[in-house]
Amino acid sequence: MSKLSFRGGIHPLKEKHEGKEATKSKPIRPYVPEEVCIPVDMHLGAPSIPCVKKGDLVKLGQVVAEPAGPRGIPVHASVSGEVTAVISKQQLYGKPSTCILIRNDKQDTWVDCHILGDVETAPADKIIGAIRDAGICGMGGACFPTHAKMVLPEGKTVDTILLNGSECETFITADHRLMLEEPQRVVNGLRAAMRAMGVQKGVIAIEENKMDAYEAIKKAAAGREGISTALLKTKYPQGGEKQLIKAVTGREVPSGGLPMDAHVVVLNVATAAAITDAVTEGKPSIARITTVTGIVNEPSNLLVRIGTSVSELITACGGTSEEPGKLFFGGSMTGLALPDDSVSVTKANNCLVVVNKKDAALQETTECIRCSRCIAACPIMLNPQRLNILCEAGNLGQAKKENVMDCILCHSCHYVCPARINFPFKEAKEKIAARRI
Amino acid sequence: MNTTAILSAVAVLGGLGVLFGLVLTFADKAFSVPVDERVARVREAVAGANCGACGYAGCDPYAAAVVSGEASITACTPGGQKTFNALAEIMGKNACDVAPGVARLLCQGENGVAKPRYDYIGPPSCHAATQMAGGPTACAWGCVGLGDCVKACQFDAMKIVNGIVSIDENKCTSCGLCVPACPRSLIKLLPRAAKVTVRCLNAANAKDAMAACSKACIACKRCEKACEFDAIHVIGNCAVIDPEKCTLCGECVKVCPTKCITHQA
Missing domain, CATH: 1.10.15 (3-methyladenine DNA Glycosylase II; Chain A, domain 3)
Structure with missing residues (x-):
């Protein structure tokens, strides 16, 4: 089968196998913390409303925060035990989040789960409701509520569901291990989503640096109705929604549009696995696979309870071999730096990277030499060097005309830039959105 | 030599020149736009x-x-x-007296006064830094000191000194370009005469404010009691001066326990 791809893009850390070598052969091991601190605003949209108070005893999987509005999702207890506090704590976002602290009694007593049945026989009209009740949101990093993605607005049609197993970001191996160890859960989740949406075609797309996972998924998908696999070239940002759709279906998402405008819905493989749990076992989303790597002594793929603190993850991986300079969630291209190690793992955090002081240092920026490498690297065919000049000059109106709002913030331009320019597109997009220029 | 050819060429080109000159003169008169x-x-x-x-x-x-x-x-x-x-x-209008203004930074959180939350390693932009988990300063209202306003200033009136912005009042023209540049809205255009200012916007409770910065307003209301002119009030955990009522007597400056109210020379 031919390998699919898109125009532009880069090969970050190619000589180091995308930084994945340390953890790609490590089996997933579960980690259960002493205490969890669960933020109620993990997903995109209005924060959920806490419905427990200090002193309450909660069971594993019990709803601790109710969804706010039809697009919201509930938050569940990821351990059983006593609620020790409901506090406001600074997490990764701009403002402090409301967090629910639960001390683990190590009993793991499950709340009563409502099982829908096998993915092929469960009533199709109940699946989306089950996904919502299980609190599932995009586990690839964006954390968009999955049920909201699956309910199409009037007049939109979808003919394909794409499962994103490309994992093009550096360092992350969480999806790789999931596909390798539990391919059946991934395939079942896709079938459930296809039945729920009434879609006939499902494609699981995987990059060629994960051939073992590709073979495992191909074997698991053999004989399943409507499911095919696609092998992608190893290139960043292959896992970007728009790049993936272009590579697999040849369709292009229009500027300012959503994947549904190209008649596609894209789900992450981890999200699909969570859908399987919600349908066949009635279990909510309370844990996720997180790769912990970098300068930790035992780089691992951990099955982490939501709300575990980062310091516990590092301890679970044998501590660090030298003084850490920076911690970040996600890969090195689009990852988010952490303010300290007390931050909680949320449903979106597929990777924690600890780097030393030397690697954390900011590289010195010099002037643009108009080499145009950024233009060649841009996967959405923008002109980063010109947009940089416009944004620096504060001419955001013109930058918007030249489509800065279509930037997917993949930072490929920054990676290839010999002058190490920090392209300020995130700030520009935020300012344009806030001022409605 | 053919004299006729030379003469006819001169006559034709000269004639054309005169003709075009007449057309342009006419066009200038007929299509002129009155300029004020x-x-x-x-x-x-x-x-x-x-x-x-x-x-x-x-x-x-x-x-x-x-x-x-x-x-x-x-x-x-x-x-x-x-x-x-x-x-x-x-x-042809009446000139009204406009009180000259000046931009003032409502923060004194210099290095050593305000506590940092984490070391920020990233693009040197206040806007970018404040997006990172609430910003690198312990005080969520304080000056980040990465100079977005310095970049916006067209008059070289601002510079970063000891971790916060310092405004040269002699160079400031109160144009207001720095005001929207600050992601924390810390710069305010005030009348030049209003020399007594509360240089803090921290709206947290006293304990949290003290933990973040030693020059934060702790909403103790001593200034309110000291003021004889009803010009200073604690609104939302932070003191605010009404410049219209303030007489610059300086009583509030004397009683402020954290020195967050200043009297500029």
């Missing part, structure tokens, strides 16, 4: 910095807008009272 000579005089009188403080793209569009009556004659703050008077004279 006041635009040029207004353009001459404004500061000429092309800073955009008036809200127009530059001095030329502003001059046109003034003459058309669309823009206020007091919008050119860099020019100050002198420009207002000149524009009033050109436009």
Whole structure:
């Protein structure tokens, strides 16, 4: 089968196998913390409303925060035990989040789960409701509520569901291990989503640096109705929604549009696995696979309870071999730096990277030499060097005309830039959105 | 040599020149657009910095807008009272006295005074830094000191000193370009005469404010009691001075336990 791809893009850390070598052969091991601190605003949209108070005893999987509005999702207890506090704590976002602290009694007593049945026989009209009740949101990093993605607005049609197993970001191996160890859960989740949406075609797309996972998924998908696999070239940002759709279906998402405008819905493989749990076992989303790597002594793929603190993850991986300079969630291209190690793992955090002081240092920026490498690297065919000049000059109106709002913030331009320019597109997009220029 | 050929060429080209000259003279008279000579005089009188403080793209569009009556004659703050008077004279209006303003930073969180939350390693932009988990300062209201306002200032009046912005009041023209540049809205245009200012916006409770910065307003209300003119009030955990009522007596400055109220020289 031919390998699919898109125009532009880069090969970050190619000589180091995308930084994945340390953890790609490590089996997933579960980690259960002493205490969890669960933020109620993990997903995109209005924060959920806490419905427990200090002193309450909660069971594993019990709803601790109710969804706010039809697009919201509930938050569940990821351990059983006593609620020790409901506090406001600074997490990764701009403002402090409301967090629910639960001390683990190590009993793991499950709340009563409502099982829908096998993915092929469960009533199709109940699946989306089950996904919502299980609190599932995009586990690839964006954390968009999955049920909201699956309910199409009037007049939109979808003919394909794409499962994103490309994992093009550096360092992350969480999806790789999931596909390798539990391919059946991934395939079942896709079938459930296809039945729920009434879609006939499902494609699981995987990059060629994960051939073992590709073979495992191909074997698991053999004989399943409507499911095919696609092998992608190893290139960043292959896992970007728009790049993936272009590579697999040849369709292009229009500027300012959503994947549904190209008649596609894209789900992450981890999200699909969570859908399987919600349908066949009635279990909510309370844990996720997180790769912990970098300068930790035992780089691992951990099955982490939501709300575990980062310091516990590092301890679970044998501590660090030298003084850490920076911690970040996600890969090195689009990852988010952490303010300290007390931050909680949320449903979106597929990777924690600890780097030393030397690697954390900011590289010195010099002037643009108009080499145009950024233009060649841009996967959405923008002109980063010109947009940089416009944004620096504060001419955001013109930058918007030249489509800065279509930037997917993949930072490929920054990676290839010999002058190490920090392209300020995130700030520009935020300012344009806030001022409605 | 063929003299006729030379003469006829000269005659034809000369004739064409005269003809075109007549056409152009006619066109100049018939299609002339009347220009208000006041635009040029207004353009001459404004500061000429092309800073955009008036809200127009530059001095030329502003001059046109003034003459058309669309823009206020007091919008050119860099020019100050002198420009207002000149524009009033050109436009035949009464010059009003506009109290000169100045930009002031409502924060004293220098290095060593305000506590950091984490080491920020990233693009040198306040906007970018404040997006990172609530910003690198322990105080969520304090100056980040990465100079977004310094970049916005067209008059070289701002610089970063000891971790926060310092404003040179002699150079500041109160154009207001720095005000929207600050992601924490810490810069305010105040009348130059209002020399007593509460230089803090921290709205947290006293304990959290003290933990974040030693010069934070802790909402103790001592200033409120000390003020004889009802000019200072604690609103939302932070003191605010009404410049209209303030007499610059300095009583509040004396009683403030954290020295967050200052009296500028």
